[in-house]
Amino acid sequence: MAIEQDTMKITVVGVGCGGNNSVCRVADIKPTGVTYYGIDTDTKPLRSNAVKPVAIGVKRGNGRGCGGSAEAGKAAAEEDYAVLCSLFEDTVVAFIAAGLGGGTGSGAAPTVAKAAREAGALTISVVTKPFAFEGSRRMNTALTGLEELRKYSDAIIVIPNENVKNSTTQKITFANAFRLIDDVLCESVLSVLEILTKAMLINIDIADINAVLRNSGDIFIGNAVAEGTDRANRLIASATKNKKKKKGMNDAKGLIIYLSANRSVSLEEVNEISDKIAEAAAPDANIIWGFDFDDTLGDMIKVSIIASNVK
Ligand SMILES: Nc1nc2c(ncn2[C@@H]2O[C@H](COP(=O)(O)OP(=O)(O)OP(=O)(O)O)[C@@H](O)[C@H]2O)c(=O)[nH]1
Ligand SMILES: [Mg+2]
Incomplete structure (x- = not known):
């Protein structure tokens, strides 16, 4: 049975401080049509009123975080597993955002993803890996968390914080580094969200999207606009490469x-444009194509891409 657009529930959750900060940004930019939750072991207030706080593991940690312990993060999510499951009731697409390396994001996000998937949602995780200077302990926590998270996510976008250094020509101060990362996380969630909701308004339905994104491993997103002479080539070039993210779309399935x-x-x-973008993917890739007229664009042409199973 086809799921109608107007009954499609999209749920975006943050897990831990970094994840919640970026979800607050998304909620501020895209206030309607999406349900937002901020899951944390730390009960300090969230930055956006549009994000509903969900405290986990309060019995164990008294709402004061889990001090970098992924085991404590996992235990907290398990303690409140029934609550987590209820967040994803009737959800068709779930986004899970977290900064990996701390206890809550790394330990609880896999269990959150499990709850989303068990509820039947297409589960897309968007996470960061810590800076090198944060040390090997945090990196190891992040890598273990990532391995677990992959098991329960249909699709995943991993943003190494180190790459964020190259994402802007402006000087990145220590003070604004994490804010910039919040933005990258936010942008990634927002881009996938935009593509999915817009595409579904045209000729792509959730069955198509599920066909591409279920069990799709690492995904790549790209957005671009171009105008003027040779706009097609410039559009293709900027949509198919993305400096901020490690993965390219080579051989996407x-x-x-x-x-x-x-x-x-x-x-x-x-x-x-469509042919050249498709050429960058595997020859037998499942390609879902959508188009919409937008007379407000003037001379501009716009493209958004989600490539799955990228290497
Ligand atoms: N985006 C973002 N990332 C952050 C921030 N602070 C730290 N990080 C990154 O995210 C990783 C996890 O940090 P947090 O999100 O604070 O950790 P947590 O998941 O809340 O875990 P605990 O506080 O240990 O329970 C860190 O190793 C950093 O790489 C922040 O304010 N925003
Ligand atoms: Mg925290």
């Missing part, structure tokens, strides 16, 4: 391409 342009766009141009 699944691809969602969503294009928009005004009514004067030629069939030839749409054809060229």
Whole structure:
């Protein structure tokens, strides 16, 4: 049975401090049509009123975090597993954001993903790996958490914090580094969210999206706009590479391409862009294609991509 767009529930949750900060950003930018929760062992207030706080493991940790222990993070999620399951009731697509390396994100996020998947949601995790200077202990905690999280996520975007250093030409101060990472996490969640919701309004339904993103491992997202002479080539180049994220779309097994342009766009141009993007994926990739006219774009043409099973 097809699921109607207006009954499709999308749930975005943060786990731990970094995850919740980025979810607060998403909620501020995209306030409607999505349900937001901020899951933490630490009960300090969240930055956005649109995100409903969910305390976990309060019996054990008294709401004061879990001091970097992933075991404590996991125990907290297990203590409140029934609550976690209830968050994902009727959810069609779930996003789980976390900064890996601390106790709550690394320890609890896999159990949160498990709850989302058990509820039947397409489960997409978006996480960061710590900076090198945070030390090997935090990196090991992050890597163990990541391995667990992969088991329960349909799709995952991993952003190494070290890459964030190259994502801007502006000087990154220590004070704003984590804020910048919050932004990267937020941007990733927002991009996938936009593509999924927009694409589904056109000719792509949730069954198509499930076909590409269920059990799809690492995914890559790219967005680009271009105008003027040779806009097609410039658009392809900037959509298919992304400095901030480690993964490229080489040999992707699944691809969602969503294009928009005004009514004067030629069939030839749409054809060229779609073909060239598809060429970057595996030859037998499952390609889902969506298009919408947008007369507000003027001379601009816009593309969004989600590539799955990237290496
Ligand atoms: N995006 C973001 N990342 C952060 C922030 N502070 C730390 N981090 C990164 O995220 C990782 C996890 O940190 P937190 O999110 O604070 O940890 P937590 O999941 O709350 O875990 P505990 O506090 O140990 O229970 C760190 O190792 C950093 O790499 C922040 O304010 N924003
Ligand atoms: Mg914390």
